[in-house]
Amino acid sequence: MEKLWGDNYYDSATKKWKKDPTTDEGKPLKRAFVSFIMDPICKLANAIIEGNNEVMNKMITVLNLQLSQADKELSGKHLLKNVMSKWLSAADTILEMMVLHLPSPRAA
Numbered sequence: 001m002e003k004l005w006g007d008n009y010y011d012s013a014t015k016k017w018k019k020d021p022t023t024d025e026g027k028p029l030k031r032a033f034v035s036f037i038m039d040p041i042c043k044l045a046n047a048i049i050e051g052n053n054e055v056m057n058k059m060i061t062v063l064n065l066q067l068s069q070a071d072k073e074l075s076g077k078h079l080l081k082n083v084m085s086k087w088l089s090a091a092d093t094i095l096e097m098m099v100l101h102l103p104s105p106r107a108a
Contacts, residue, residue: 008032041088048080063087 003010009018009029021029030039040059047055060067060083071082102108 004033004036010035044083044087045080048083049076051075 003017007019007021008031009021010016010032011018011023011029012035013023017032018029021031023029044056044059046052047059065083065086067082067086071079074082
C-alpha cells in the first residue's frame with residue numbers, strides 16, 4: 001500500500017518496483033497510483049459513458065459487482081453513478097476517515 005504514494009513506479013515488463021520513472025530501455029513509466037488506481041477508474045467510467053458494454057461488463061465481472069436488473073437497464077451518468085457507488089462507496093470511506101482522523105467529541 002505504501003508503494004502507491006510518492007515517486008514509486010511499477011515496471012510491468014520486469015514486474016519490479018522502481019524509483020526511476022523510466023524502464024531499463026528508456027521508456028517512461030506511470031506512477032503506481034496512476035497505474036493501479038486512476039487508470040482502472042477512468043477506464044470503467046469511459047466505458048460506461050461511451051456505451052462500450054464489452055469492456056464495462058468485463059470490468060464489472062472482474063470487480064465482482066452485482067448489478068440488479070434495474071441497474072442493468074440504465075445507461076450513461078445514471079449507470080455510472082450506480083456502479084461507482086457499489087464499487088467505491090463514498091459514505092463508508094468518509095465515515096472511516098472521520099473515525100481515524102477526527103478527535104473524539106470529548107477531546108474536541
